[in-house]
Amino acid sequence: MTQKELDEIAKKFKVYDSDVFVVAYPKSGTTWMEQIVHLLRNNGEQGDQVLSEAVPWVEGAANRYDGLSHLMKPSSPRRYFHSHLPYSLMPGVSHTKAKYIYIARNPKDNAVSFYYHCCSKLNYNGSWQDFFDLYVQGKVGYGFILDHILEWWHASIFQKNIIFLHYEQVHKNIENAISQVANFIDISLNDTLRKSVATKSSFASMKSNSLANLDWVPQRKGFPKHMRRGIIGDWRNYFSDAQNAIFDDLCKKKLAGTELTFDFG
Ligand code: A3P
8 A cells, every 4th residue: 555545545535424444453354344244234134245345445445446436425325344544544533423343353363364365365475484573573564463453442442433342252252242333333133133144254154155255356376265264273373482472572562551451262
């Protein structure tokens, strides 16, 4: 993403109070939450659009969807977007009543998922160790994960228009997460809708759903697809003891003085 594209968004992207944004650091369950909100607003039905059109990507607009103008729809029906932008660059967040659903994932699992993303979608050729070194320095897209999460977490304490959820919490009790999200975006929920959304947003169901699995995004052969494993604790299959120690130290320093914790599985 270029500075010009970011400037365009800041200047031209008009946010309405009725808008809903799904926000996450990349590889934290963005698509999963998009599917949940999309099903909620669509009475549990998938419809016929691919997810990335039904819940378009704000900062990806310059390269996809014929530019920002594609996103400039009227405020009704309610607009839904997704984004990976940090709080400080997010349109509308501090001065509108638009709703922002932030999903955070434990950074160890995030690192592994991000590594595969870079290999399969961005032609990254480095080893896991090479990637790890870049990741802990924040030299990856959207910068260092803990800076991203902390900025949103702090804002969510004071702003009623932000809900802060953890990937692991959604994983362990999806029906509860669906209720929280529905309540936050004022969508009335009954048992049938809750169960239908839970079923259609399960990992297995999304993986086999050509409108939700992101298989349409070009990627390198021989690497895992977007719907890769979807589990908590996969990092244990990749992190060496030394990498784990570096990471724990980093988390300790960054999270000192906050009450933010992660479930590492
Ligand atoms: P893994 O690579 O660990 O499998 P994003 O959409 O932000 O890019 O996040 C992608 C990660 O979310 C991938 O993690 C993907 O498998 C996981 N994911 C997507 N849908 C999921 C679901 N329904 N349940 C659990 N994990 C899901």
